[in-house]
Amino acid sequence: MEVDTLQDAQETKNGGNDFKENGSLDPVVYQLVRVEGDGTLVPPTEDEVLQIEQFLDDKVDLPSIDDVGNVEDFFTNDCMLLKEPDFEEGYSELETNGEIHTQQFDADLEVDRLKPSVDSLDIPSKCTVDHDHKPDKLNTEQGDNNIVHQDNASTETPKSTVLNDSCSAEKEKTDACSRSVNNSSTGPSVSGVTSSVPDFSILRGEVCLDNLTIRELQEAFRATFGRETTVKDKLWLKRRITMGLTNSCDVQSSGCVVKDYKIVCKDAKHELPTIEGIPKAEVEATSLVRYQVLGPGNERDTPSCSYYRSEDQQRSSNRLKGVSTDNDESEGTLQDEQGAAKRLRKPTKRYIEELSDTETLGSTGKLSSPGKMAAHGEVLLRQRVTPLQEVDSLSITYPTRKDTFGGFSVHVPYASRMRRGRPRRNFISFLDDDPPVECPEVQMAVETMSGKDGEHVNHVNSAVEVPLMKNTEKKGGHIETAEKKGGHIETADNKEIHSIEADDICRSDAKTKTKRGFKRKHHRAWTLSEVLKLVDGVAQFGPGKWSEIRRLSFASYSYRTSVDLKDKWRNLIRASQTQLSPENDGVCPRKSNPSIIPVPPAILLRVKELAELQSQAGNLAAAIKFSGQSSKVAQGRGSSGFL
DNA sequence: CTTAGGG
DNA sequence: CCCTAAG
Incomplete structure (x- = not known):
């Protein structure tokens, strides 16, 4: 079998x-x-x-x-x-x-x-x-x-x-x-x-x-x-x-x-x-x-x-x-x-x-029918309508789509496609939008299949690039599971790098698509390196300079918008406060969730310091605004270097 | 377009 | 992440 x-x-x-x-x-x-x-x-x-x-x-x-x-x-x-x-x-x-x-x-x-x-x-x-x-x-x-x-x-x-x-x-x-x-x-x-x-x-x-x-x-x-x-x-x-x-x-x-x-x-x-x-x-x-x-x-x-x-x-x-x-x-x-x-x-x-x-057909088991999955929507429908007699007499290949789980490229039934955007309300649009929907899959494939290529550009540390959260792709719980099962925590680097292109395609695609976020931006877990960059960026340019940070520190991460940075920073601050300050017995609030790799305390510390700086900066804005110093200040144990 | 914030 | 309101 x-x-x-x-x-x-x-x-x-x-x-x-x-x-x-x-x-x-x-x-x-x-x-x-x-x-x-x-x-x-x-x-x-x-x-x-x-x-x-x-x-x-x-x-x-x-x-x-x-x-x-x-x-x-x-x-x-x-x-x-x-x-x-x-x-x-x-x-x-x-x-x-x-x-x-x-x-x-x-x-x-x-x-x-x-x-x-x-x-x-x-x-x-x-x-x-x-x-x-x-x-x-x-x-x-x-x-x-x-x-x-x-x-x-x-x-x-x-x-x-x-x-x-x-x-x-x-x-x-x-x-x-x-x-x-x-x-x-x-x-x-x-x-x-x-x-x-x-x-x-x-x-x-x-x-x-x-x-x-x-x-x-x-x-x-x-x-x-x-x-x-x-x-x-x-x-x-x-x-x-x-x-x-x-x-x-x-x-x-x-x-x-x-x-x-x-x-x-x-x-x-x-x-x-x-x-x-x-x-x-x-x-x-x-x-x-x-x-x-x-x-x-x-x-x-x-x-x-x-x-x-x-x-x-x-x-x-x-x-x-x-x-x-x-x-x-x-x-x-x-x-x-x-x-x-x-x-x-x-x-x-x-x-x-x-x-x-x-068996009879001497099937050795082609894992599925890649060729026929092209226009699943229609192909599939026709198949279903065919009288059963014929169906089983022919070697019907059911529409599947290629997807990647834990590094394995497999064909999954059409129906199991992940939802990427907001629910579609009507079939017509569903069909029309099909191509773009495919995008994530492509991306997945790209991410997991290919080895890393280009983009060593201004990459500081590709070492720690593990997604902070393992359930990187696909919000749905089950895919996540599948990925885990695949069992490898690929170096986020791979992920990031390859995702970039694919995702860009996706995004542009999504954006061109009917307005109102028909598609939700593919969720990308923030990797450690990203966080580091962000922190560095904030340290350098100061908080609020998201566009700058993005331009300079995230040049290679085209999928992070300034808003993303801002959001992430906000979250980081929250985390640092929640997770660090109350001297929480080292237990992170989100504890017991193995799928989440907490942001290293070290980073949180920095975040916290920066955050404090920011708040204080509110009063003494000038100090920070002079970026040159601020970065040093930030890196050098925060408040100390501060006026 | 960029930020800030709420959701 | 998304969406919006404000600069």
Whole structure:
């Protein structure tokens, strides 16, 4: 398994209010999209993006090389997990995944008009059965409805006769689906899928996929996944089907017979290591542990579930489940604890498919698709609109953007882009402004990737150039984290230097942009050297001469404006007073925040002295104004040299 | 444009 | 950092 697999397996996520703490996400990647009234997809607003950024935090970690192994491990186990008790549930849950999100849209946006797009976006079989069955429950008008579906699906299918039941369930779903499709006026009907019922008999008993024709395989695929596939690749189909039936990722591309959802290798005649043999409890435990690894989001229940369902709702839905209550119970518990523990999410069926896809395609794991990330906005949208069948048959590359974390250049999902400016209010402007938005990223790359170049100009000390605050870039907490994880405190020098150019671009860009700080100036932590320069500058030119100081001492730091200097100085003074004078037991007020490297007391001392000078200067201005002296005065123990 | 201050 | 009011 490769990192890219994870990223490729994107899920449709809608904007709106569903991004909150609990909005658990796939361990994979989400693509934030908003469905417009007419069914078209639109990039998320920055606000929306922001809302999920925190989740992506964990996600971002995934691709990190170190985690790959774990991830793989995880999926393997998880696959097995699905198999056992709630096989069905696993499935329906997984399948409903996309739908759920989309459905939430119904609440957020215009309900009726969305249906079509929903259908077109998602797997046919995903259509809501429950609208028919449990009209009373959650699926009223609130965004909570979605949950029931999967629950029902799982509930209504006794475990014993898994296959057949699942078939019927699927059938129902399909029917319901077609209904809803038909009901909706404009909906692009799902090609044929809804018209006929898959031939589930094909999956009955011992299935030897090798003996099936492509058509049969496709049928089997449909019976397995509840949707059609246009893929004609036998190998691919076989793998998919096998995986689907066995719920295992570990499937050989051929020579396997599926019997009772277990893989039986023709040749080896032995079952692949599935959940069999592993104590249920152990498995469960495993899952628990794993769940904690991945993300705040959780998953046994679909994201929306955990978030949208109130406690009561959850209970009621649990009741609905009936059969699989015990499992649900634990799930519920898990959910309750999810806040504290990170858990992994079951790989979605789609993920599984994607997985095999990449494998089949001989993917060695290109980390993503750099080439296609160009116009993410649009490209991405189109992709989402494409019928799923096609989506998984093609080697879709999902839009990502390159970003740098802790020195690693990785592609992160489009949605995880950091917000740079003030929230954008409308999509149009969002799109229009896209280029500039990219700037920070570029900068990041430049900063972290390239080695230091030029700018040794009047550089006094490049030694201590560590940002005073480690969370240099990106205000958002999570990126910060990512950076830390990257683990290196690069010499700020690097940072500064490279940032300069990029930032300049950015700034000019921002400034040219629509007035009112559409973009907030990229936050740059003040480095020690900068502070020193500032202090020196103040000492030399006197306080208030910001423009001068900037011109002379900060010639190389084009991103520091005189105002910045002024602000910083103000802060320094504050710090010196707070942190120094009351003889604070050496504990800085901002203590316990490891990410903040306090300004060395030595400097603060100077600041303080200068500050005192200033205040006194108020009365005896003349003394300081004669710069020549003032600097000396300042450097020489302040008040002493003073008249 | 530069400063000073408040936010 | 941003924004504004004042020189």
